[in-house]
Amino acid sequence: MAVQDYIRERFFPHLWCPGCGHGIVLNGLIRAVEKLGMSRNEIVMVSGIGCSSRISGYVDFHTLHTIHGRALAFATGVKLSQPALNVIVPMGDGDALSIGGNHFIHAARRNIDITAIVMNNRIYGMTGGQYSPLTGPGMLATTAPYTNIDQGFDIVEMAKAAGATFVARTTTYHVQQMADIIREAIMHEGFSVVEIMSQCPTYFGRKNKQGSAVDMMKQMKAMTTPIGSKAKQENPELIERGIFVQLDKPEYCEEYDRIIERARGGK
């Protein structure tokens, strides 16, 4: 099937700003699904609220556009009730880690077979550029006009600590790695977290004088490095890209199926 078959063409051109990284994520996601040869009918995409979460409207799968921060909770209901479905959950950084933080850590803890894609542009874009838990200290935002004093999360560390069995990070510059990681994340049987650093040239970029979308992508290339690289040893400030965790642990729906067997068999 061609890439075109996986999108709802009638809604293009999409609503994202020129140069928005989310479009690149959509691009990579579609290609990952196509390469895996998945049927559109077996995929349920569940998203929250925000620019990132609008991605679900553009794909030709079963799509569930939910409420802010709660995509993983809805997704848990979808997956547990029908484990044969392939559930993919794209969310923004605020959606997943701020209001959705609790659901994020618990979905990871359960190791339920869902693929969470955190499209991290370090800002609340849809509402006009407020700071998020990923904005980081010293940055400017509409609600941090004197600079942000909030420390930021490390999504990879959080996902690890919460028990996710597949944790990866990449950027919208590294499109090849992004497509590969998304594929692996989907194939992984357990809770997968893929953080994709994405550019918001309109708000985060403009407020913080980061230049154009192109400039921001060049920056993401410059400030990241493969896991354990020599560059990282020389410059600890660099952010690592790649797969951090890939473990095989009991998956939630399978474990519950065993509960059902026990409940039916024993007394």
Next chain:
Amino acid sequence: MPEKKLKEHLIDREWCKGCGICVEFCPKQVLELNRQDKAVAARIEDCIACRLCELRCPDLAITVEVEKK
């Protein structure tokens, strides 16, 4: 390994938003923005069909068709 041969390089003008990402990151400087701020393959003869523009386009506006062997 034999290089891929470009069959066709298509850019959907309706979908392209002129962000310039494909222009900047093309390894052979094939692309540029025209007067309408839309991406065009100005130097198509230099295209090596690496398809990075297609993968990086946020608008899914680019389709790179490669010659089948």
Next chain:
Amino acid sequence: MTRQIKFIQGNEAIVEGALYAGLDFFAGYPITPSTEIAEHLSVRLPRQGGKFIQMEDEIASMCAIIGASLTGHKVLTATSGPGFSLKQEALGYAVMAEIPCVIVNVQRGGPSTGVPTHVSQGDVMQARWGTHGDHSIVCLTASNHQDVFAMTVEAFNIAETYRTPVVLLFDEVVGHMRERLEVPEEGEIPLVGRLRTAVRAGVDYHPYLPREDGRLPMSDFGDVHRFNVTGLVHDMWGFPSDNPKIVHGLLRHIVDKIENNAGAMARFKTYYLEDAETVLVSYGSSARSALHIVESLRPRGERIGLLELQTLWPFPADVVRQYCEQAHYTVVVEMNMGQVCQMVKHAVTHPERVFLANRIDGVFISPTDIKQILRLIKGRGV
């Protein structure tokens, strides 16, 4: 007919009713006095291949059951006041996206943490207006376990018929007290199954286009039709729209589908109302005391009767007006500050004849309480 007879808590009667109705997915969170519902279902559901999950919080529970409803299952969650407050946003999502689900609120003392282990009926208005925006809601209640069972089944039937969330508003007394329940046999109570679309694969399916009879056939996630579900105002394909015609049409549809069928959903019971000069209007556990006082005063010649409401929303105004028409006194018996009393005053022809007999201190309102208040109302002192 050999019905199974059980001596159980009201919470367990809810479980029996839900399982009878075809429940096979529950997500919930512990909260007094509803926790037993979750506990029983954690045992019963897997025995029949159903799924139970204790989610991380109340909000997640509500969201999870919506997700599970979309894969074609009959779903339930259960909570009390504080949890009911938390669920409102997601409940509104189910209203907007027209997703069948049942939410049990076993009321306790409120507001806030309130009195977790004592009864109140303080969430009636919240059940109606808890979630934001113009909308309509279906809310049922019951005063005894047999009716708890019946109303629970009814809730699932209404949820499926109208593609709407239904709130089952019980209370701590009914939830925790033990009483006899006769579990109906299979087939005794008709069940409404999930209405699925007859539209074939490859043909354009509109998830939000009503049939001629007004019903809205669904399609399960995973089946042949791929569509979008959103909490944004949407067109009949489920895609977001802010077009004024579409906004108006959708909001009207969501409200009208309930309000226009209020008559069909009005459940109530009448006791000795034919010649009643004093009409007690009550619901939930309060109605037990109200019935008791009616039955003890009648033999003494008092022309007193009881209208027990089982449908709280849409409020059965016509029913209330009809039965209170001839009453000299209409006395609403409830354990709150007059939430239903307010509605009754609006509904009757003579609002000046409507009085409130209530108790708000967490102590179950007794027949004696009602009797004393009746005497006061009638100017007879205590």
